[in-house]
Amino acid sequence: MGITTTAHLNFRGNARRALEFYQSVFGGRLTVITYGDFGMPNGLPDTDRVVWGQVEADNGFRIMAYDVPSQAEATTGTAAASTTWRENGMTLTGQPYFMCIRGESVEEVGALWGTLVDGATVVEAYATTQWAPAFGMLTDRFGVTWILDVAARHTAA
CATH class of the missing domain: 3.30.720.100 (Signal recognition particle alu RNA binding heterodimer, srp9/1)
Structure with a gap:
């Protein structure tokens, strides 16, 4: 099951x-x-x-x-919109959740980034990072913060 x-x-x-x-x-x-x-x-x-x-x-x-x-x-009462931002190399947020999309290729996830970013506030641009082939974070036009990343390939020691 x-x-x-x-x-x-x-x-x-x-x-x-x-x-x-x-x-x-x-x-x-x-x-x-x-x-x-x-x-x-x-x-x-x-x-x-x-x-x-x-x-x-x-x-x-x-x-x-x-x-x-x-x-x-x-x-x-209508809750005030929480924000997410980067400061001193840290991600700071008042939101209780993020949505995470993980794919297997930079191209696959990059295509999703390219459309999801429309009307969004970019928290961290989609790019290569120390921990993943690509990573990006944005808050979309509806106030939802998304993490998009590419799964890192791990090798056995």
Whole structure:
């Protein structure tokens, strides 16, 4: 029996746009179900928001997302966007998670970087590092921080 881990991202009204963007980067099948699809009457604030969404690609990429109901926003307040930055050779962040994409070639991962970087803030440019053939970090236009790297080839001692 096998298991998989899938990141589930929580948005505040832009889950559909985020999922559509991730599909344009990674390919695959997009599934979006709105609160209205589940029977919420038209005209209410959350009718068009995503209650469940997913992008699933044949290459193994999978991500899920939904929009936090506006009622929850009203009672908890909209969280301030956390940022991630480099300072004195260290990565500093207020975010509780990063998404990591690891591939086997510089070209394969570089192509993903080239599309994911659209509208993003680059934390660390995609380049060769001491620990990997290539590594880069960015915060996309939706506030999600991504690490993209190429698996290092290890040799037995």
